[in-house]
Amino acid sequence: MCEWPGCAGEGEHRAPLARDRLDQYRWFCLDHVREYNRNWDYYRGMTQAEIEADLRRDTVWQRPTWPLGGGRPRRPNWRIHDGFGFFTDEPDQKGRENARSATEAAHVRALAVFDLEPPVTFERLRSRYLTLVKQNHPDANGGDKAAEERLKSINEAYATLKNGYFA
């Protein structure tokens, strides 16, 4: 049965009970799980620093990481054009230029995710970021996959800008 007071629907959809008890659920019908999720603020009571730390954890989980102790990937034996200097400790001049323009292109793409035009201050970015995260968090969207994908892009774009866009 749906746990919503007065509802006789089937409780087929689960929603977390509280942030510190994410393994415990309440069960609702579809309409009421949506209603419950809309009113349930995952980040209530957390400071901005705690919210960002939580989001950063999400971002790390979604990314492949280098194997522990693996260090830099080994340069293959055959000759390749290594314009970005992935395999050398000292990228040549051309490599540095390529890396710079790739970074600039990544920043432009990331700003587009936030629909922000330069000049963008860190405060402006962060405020837009927190708004988008709340809008697209799966807990606020009944686990909607599209929102999950958007949140992933938002987290990646935020990480890209935090890492080098602000001097």
Ligand SMILES: [Zn+2]
């Ligand atoms: Zn219901």
